[in-house]
Amino acid sequence: MPLVDMPLESLLKYEGRNPRPADFDAYWERAIAEMKAIDPQIELRPSEFQVPYAECFDLYFTGVKGARIYAKYVRPKHATSPHPAIVQFHGYSGNSGDWSDKIQYAALGFSFFSLDCRGQGGLSEDTGGVKGTTLRGHIIRGIDDHPDQLLYRDIFLDTAQLTGIAMSMPEVDPERVGAMGGSQGGALTIACAALEPRIKRLAPVYPFLSDYKRVWEMDLAKDAYQELKDYFRRHDPQHKRQEEVFTQLGYIDIQYLADRIQGEVLMAVGLADTVCPPSTQFAAYNKIKSKKSYEIYPDFGHEGLPGFSDMTIQFMLGL
Template structure:
């Protein structure tokens, strides 16, 4: 389809006023402190897979509420530690899938932890992690589950799981905790931004066509995809508009980006009606780290750069994760960098 959003020269300057909750940092600090009251307890059980180039482990760790979260850990076969690592987050409705779907980063010499997405995993790739928390009436999908209350919103649990995934891989004896990167596309990109704003000491952040950014504009211009779930919910619950936007302000990728300092590589597609380019640039232009770049794909929709962006990441990320192994990296709560 033709470009539908702002012209590229305007997108590169796009910095909308996005008021954030006064207690944004306190909310996330408290959320993570509550989660850390339960030890992460990461377990990595050897998994028999017909793959000769990698070692595969069935991973389990404690996420939000101490709930068990599944994942895959893949290590280069026969490699010595400590290794740099990539934590990979999955797109909307996908799950951790099967180990052979995640061979890229082990082939490049990285440990790779693939986090399952609780309550998802029935669209595109299978999942194995239930979400034991219910919610008030919601539109089908995840976007409106608990949307009337920040404490019960689905993405509070998923973002907490994602932070704990970094803590889990940092605890592995063959991983260098100072050389951990995070990556994902679409929903996985939105999760990546949240983790970038919540976890200090990351080596790099790779964010592709991110979802969960600049909700007020996304709901006005997105023509397809999960943002429409919120619109459908609010068409029915006409009296919940203000409450919904109050909740969403705690989960906006642009607010997390303003707290993130790790080197970052973004991608955006100018014909993307699922994650409109203005919402991606709102997060990118807010990103606090000085070492940042964005790859622009003018004629692509939500598939974005695909293998071309993967190649760009393979060229970019190893340099950010290079360097000698160091002692453990402390993981603390949220907080805007000053």
């Protein structure tokens, strides 16, 4: 088969290249405390889209830095309560999508929550206010400011806050909540389960936002990672601040959150993925200490992986 990265036996031993900030744990404990201190001011509005066996709601809450965050919420009408729930996260620049892929879980007796990432293709706010460039990407938003200003810090916290809201719903069993998503959504699934460790099952697909330095060294800072190359070309053309920049990115590198996960993990990887290289995905996977497994697609890249949606449903039925 074509080899765009390491052989699988090497991937399973790879530990990552990006620097880990010395105060990484304190950084995230401070962030979680900030999130927990917020009055979320939850608002539920019945959606225009409805089906006979479920109720569909537009859910709004206040996240860190005062942003109003949107999520779709579907709950089954006739399921026993409390029942299991899923939180879902979308790909980079997208949104929570149509209702149609969410109601299938309601038909199985799950409540289902799907986040719009702040400042991307949906309805959630980006309150902005950072120093430095904001050109072309959320990875580098806040990179020339205090680490607390990194935008993905706030997005990671939004995922955990939404999950806490889901767990607080009287119809949801907080001990039976799962998380899922692909690409950016896969990264957010890992970050969410790290910051809200009560998540019991998670199914990330080719997770993004991992091992940034490895991406750059492979000359794959393009497509979803293009902003890394753009940043250096415009703001540090001789890479004099290279170590500082990658260390700052280390605060939002999911590989360093992965060891906090307590739930069971099922990850899908395409070995021909040149958007999120397999080694960067395994940098996170190899740090997970909880029960875990992976599904490999040797000839597939950053695209639909046949059968994995069905595997995910079967996996989540174990909640």
